[in-house]
Amino acid sequence: MGAAALDQSDPAGARTRFAAQLYVQVLLAILLGALVGHFWPEWGAALRPLGDGFIKLVKMIIAPVIFLTVVLGIAGMSEIRAVGRVAAKAIAYFLFFSTLALVVGLVVANVVRPGEGMNIDPATLNAGAIATYSQRAHDASVTAFLLDIIPVTMVSALTEGSILQALFVAILFGVAIALVGKPAAPLVDMLERLARVVFRIVAILMRAAPIGAFGAIAFTIGAYGLGTLVNLGALVATFYLTSLIFVLVVLGGVAALAGFSILKLIRYLKAELLLVLGTSSSEAALPALIEKMERAGCARPVVGLVVPAGYSFNLDGTNIYMTLAALFIAQALGIELSLWDQVALLLVAMVSSKGAAGVTGAGFITLAATLSIVPTIPLAGMALILGVDRFMSECRSLTNFIGNAVATIVVARWDGALDREKLARALAGRPTTTPAVEPATGSYDED
Template sequence: MAKRLTLYIFIGLALGLLVGWAINAAMADGTAATQERLATIAGHFSVVSTLFLRLIKMIIAPLVFATLVSGIIHMADTSALGRIGGRALAWFIGASFISLLLGLVLVNIFKPGVGLELDLPTATGSTSLATADFSIAKFVTHLVPTSMFDAMANNEILQIVVLSLFVGVGITSLGSGGQRLAGLVEEMVAVMLKITEYVMRVAPIAVFAAVAAAVIERGVGIVVTFGYFIGVFYLGLALLWVVLLSAAWILLRANPIVLLRNIREPILLAFSTASSEAAFPRTLEALDRGGVPRRISSFVLPLGYSFNLDGSMMYMAFAIMFIAQAYGVEMDLWQQFTVLLILMVTSKGVAGVPRASLVVVAATLSFVNLPEAGLLLILAIDHFLDMGRTATNVVGNAVACTAVARWEGVLGVEEEPEPAALALEIETTPVSKV
């Protein structure tokens, strides 16, 4: 089933490119009226992909909550939570630093913003992006939900993680009294995975619609205009993949070919829809096939969605330096290192913000006295860049989960059921009798 779905997604991607190019080529004449008609047609196609993403958003919160609570219950030793969380955060920080550093090195070597033959937006121009005032205090207070229903309704992944930690630890502390609740959580996991299977059956159609809409409205000409910048950026992503997979091979003894084969479907899904949420359920299942215990992946993967956005980190470094080069602003090593440190902090916990990478870049530009209007240069191609960085985020999180599982000594190990789980099975057996 997984192989067929991957094939169908690839076919949907190819057909989307073909149909989008055909419609754009047949209608585009450079006039504003035609561009509006193209945007309207693209909007019709986007209805399908929007519905698919809404279906994904519908299952993300209960899926994250159920799998994470289930993983905590089966962890038995709740002190392991701190150890696993610490190891995950250590990997996230290291991967984020490498992503930013590699992006800064490449953009300084290839200088994609130098000699750009485009009319630069005026420094006072507006991008219409709501730039949040990032601060440590706001980030910390935002971790705790004001209501469990509010966190679920808004798909606030970090808040759902915090809520799940309390619920999981609470159920575990009840001992035998929490066995029925534990059973309900297990059943909820099974139900959400079954719903995920149903939703994924329409993924190829959604991929077709999403890609077609992007190409219809923007055309392939914009890719040619910014070809050098896009090429350098994707070269950087490719090198980042090599670094991450090499680390998995050298440090973790994890076969990178097998890892890529296991996660090929969520990678393709993330690339074609430019949505990390769309890839979450399939990434979870792919990690199961890769030997990562569910109690590890269900805890580390949601954290990675806020703390381990490797592709997005590289994009932010590229975007800021590209804008600086386009406006002829020289940034010394200390200024670039300052940008790196700022991005390390401000990029955390914004996964639920629409166009989060652009918002973080816009907020960071003011720190280094660069015009926010510079973002207008890359807004037209942001969707094509978002496809690559989203797929890279999936790879980075899969490697992170594999790393933590290896450090815990449970990668590829069939774990014995915990005593609590055995007791649960014995306890609930009479209930199932008619």
């Protein structure tokens, strides 16, 4: 009450409180970084370590967050079968909407035809510019991806930065604790205490988010320049508009059927979305998303399984980009794809999008993996979009992030593990009860 009275009687105090909000700080940092990158491009490009350093800080804590969230969630389940049930529902959701995203990109590319009329000769393209991506795409086979889920040791799963390895070990550990039962209670209590400490570390790291966003956006604008958007503006605009329609119409429709508003969810996650926008990395906001979903009434076991798995299997923005960019390249090179060529492209993309899951820069690498299998479109054509890929990376990450937030709520509701009253209060901006694990973003994210 004292704080509220202070805000009402003291406009300066209210302004100070507003400026202390994380999303305000990140937004200002993004705007400042864009100005620095545009007017002083050399300085902007030199600020890349600020963005890379912040992302490394967050990635450092992701594996412990996933491990503790999943283990404690499974340990609290009354039936082990519930783990398999939640996982099956999540995978079914991921497969359906990931495939739908690929189809949406394909349809939009055929209707808008953003590359038509460019008439570029493939012989004039610099294939060497994408040689690194081609090699990484070659290494990202489905078999290699599946084998990489298994860590060298249980401890290495928490040290090598692989989300799926951490999830795999956490599920095994959680199931084992649940099977042991009462004798494992002291261990569960210790993990609960450790989780509070780890999430407090996340809260501390999030204070550096504006610095990371400033450095990342300054680098992007400084290194690539806004001028690169002019030549390929049709592709970038088409991709952003398609992603926006997918979020508002497709995911918005799913949200409405599940009983919540997509716009209110976006508002609830505004700080995290701005962080993703500034850093071009949805992983930067993964720990905060886990905490936010629990605070919004999703049961911890569901959050622990759906969010980490979604980061590898539910890449709606990346999938829209893949088919849209592939057809753009074909149109720009004057290559007319038949219906069967496009169906083959779609089928290959469905597989390759899973094989390159979790790879840094997965959108561009997965596209390279897809085109290397579909000989109709020359791989060298990717050099056309290399200059603007960084600008589309933000949109891919934002769409992926929102898609995973929606998936978590939907699967929780589907499994009867959603507190609807808590969800309504969270999306309305009203305080919710404190989750079992200390909030990752603290009170600076509240309205």
